Each structure stands twice: as C-alpha cells, then as structure tokens.
Amino acid sequence: MAKSIYNDGKPNVITHVYRSLIYGNPAFIISLPVYKDGNFVGAAHVAMPMKHFTDKFVNEVRMGQSGYMFMVDDKGLLISHPNKEVILNEEVAKQYNSVISHIFNGEIHFEQYLDGIDKIYSVIKFDFHGRNHISDWYLVLVQNKGEVMSSSIRFIWLISAFLVIGFLLIIGVVYLSTVKILHIGFRDALTGLYNRNYFEQEIIRISTGRYNPVGFISIDVDGLKLVNDNLGHGAGDTLLIIVGQMIEKCFNHSDSVVRFGGDEFAVLMTVSDAISVQKACQRLHEQIAEYNMKNSAIPVSISIGWSGGNLGGDNIIYNFIEEADKSMYVEKEGNHLKYAVLFKEWLEKYGQNYKM
Secondary structure, eight states, X not given: OHHHHHHTTOSOEEOOOEEOTTTOOEEEEEEEEEEEXXXXXXXXXXXXXXXXXXIIIITTOXXXXXXXXXXXXXXXXXXXXXXXXXXXXXXXXXXXXXXXXXXXXXXXXXXXXXXXXXXXXXEEEEOOTTOOSSOOEEEEEEEEHHHHHHHHHHHHHHHHHHHHHHHHXXXXXXXXXXXXXXXXXXXXXXXXXXXXHHHHHHHHHXXXXXXXXEEEEEEEXXXXXXXXXXXXXXXXXXXXXXXXXXXXXXSOTTSEEEEEETXXXXXXXXXXXXXXXXXHHHHHHHHHHHHHHHOXXXXXXXXXXXXXXXXXXXXXXXXXXXXXXXXXXXXXXXXXXXXXXXXXXXXXXXXXGOOO
C-alpha cells in the first residue's frame, strides 16, 4: 500500500484516526517514504496515540472559562476532544450532527444551541494539499455565547481605554510641542524672559483699552561693554542673567518682563496706575542695592525710565515707550561715569580672583 501511495508522488501520508487493534486507543499514523539511490525501498511509520495528541495540542489551548477545542474528520467523527471518551464514538457524533452540518457546509463561524447552551463555533480546516491519503480534519474552537459577549464588552472597554489613553498622549505631545514652539518663539534664549516677539503680541492685546491704566518701564544695564571688554562675553552674559532674575522678582506674574536684546530690558504693566509703576521701579533699585551690598560678584547698575496712563484716543503704547526711553537715557548719562568708577574699584579688589 505504501509503495502505491508514494509512486503517485505523495511526499508523506497522514492516515485517518482509527482505533488501535492492539490497545484499543484512538491513533493515527504518519508515514514517510525511504529512498536509496532514487529508488523507493520502504517507509517509516510513526503511530501517534490521539490521547497524547489531545493532551499536548488540543487541551493546551483554553479560552476563558468555557472555551475549548475539538477536532472532527470528514466522516463527522470526533477525533480529538477534552473528553477522551467521546473520541470515535459514533453515538456522540450523532449528537453533533447539527454542528457537523455547519462545518461540512464550509461555515467557519456560526452559532449553535447545543447541550442547553448557546455556543459560538469557529472552524479551521487542515488542508494537506493532497498529502493526506485518507481524510480531512477540522479544528473547532467553542465558547459559550454569554462569555463571548462579556469578553467582547471587556475588549471594547479595553480598546476604548487604549484609544482614550492614546488620544490623551497625542494631546500631550501636541501640547508639549506647542509649548516648546511658543517658548522658542516668545522667550529670550539667554535669560528665559519674554522677547520682542512676545512684546509685540502683548501690545496688540492691551491696545483695546481693556487693561487700563498701563505702565511701561524701560531698563538698561549700565557698563555691559566694560564687563565684556575686561572679563569676556561670558561674564557679560552672567550679568544679564542676574539682572533678568532681579527684574522678574520685583514684578507680578501679570506683568510682562521682556529682554529686547543686548543690555535692554522692559516691563509692561497692566491695570497699574502711576503710583504702582513708581513703587515697582523703587523695589528694583532697592533689590540691586541689596545685591551689591551682599555679593562680591560683578557689581550691578541699571538705568530706569517709566511712563504710563490710559490707552485710547491719541494715547498709544508707543508714546509711552518713547517717553520712558527718554527718561531712562537721562538717568543713564549720569550712571555711565558712576559705574565706570564702581567697576574699576571692584576690579582692583576682586577682579584678579574673578572666575566665571
């Protein structure tokens, strides 16, 4: 028989499941041809007890509490089942007739009421492509419909949760990217304060007059060129950072502290009358005086000018800026020589030991 099979060109043979004549247990045989010098000389047969096949393959797969697998052949007989007593049992096979008919009709997914329970069946056909000499096998996955529905609901909730988390992550990434872009576009790289781009946007916002009265403070760092020339630009950058930090400490979060570039800073105050603006300038002068008294680092000196009032009509913010700048430059003319003397004294006392 083996010779006639392999002479037909079959590469191997898987028999149908049969009951062993010796042991009475269900089994099947896998047969492989043996050739010598291109000639068929015999066949190697391996008998596979279906009990072991069921234990190692079918019973290893569980789906929830009710799910299990079984196998049928093209005669409608159960050839593998968690309950080994039903294997090759023709009486039991009759009870599965309604299921078998769906399988033989080529249905791969169907619902069937059996044993008093609605069950969902999924079928996979083993296609041996002509290598199986005797029969076709079908692997069937079974699960109670109620558990499938419950699992589907849990799956939907799980997918929904993942979608929500994914959506939140996307929002987070977009938000962080937006913040980063805004930070790059509206922040000064050295001091971290707002820059001119931000200031121009703020001007548009407050020009409606809804934030009256407004105040504008123009600030210039004295002696930055002296520091750069004598100690290097690194020391000058350190001085600018320190000044920026002190300015920021003297104003509220609603006030916009801006570095225009170089040694120029400004503060835009909203809903602030003249007295509030003057007090803020005084706080800044006192902050710097205290810093110079307590620190042996590079001395700090700034020139300040301010202006303010209600926006509207002929009053525009640029008028306040121009007025504040004029006031600041008047103060700076007097501070120029004062800082030169102060810095020279500091160099003589601390300059040799100064490290950035």
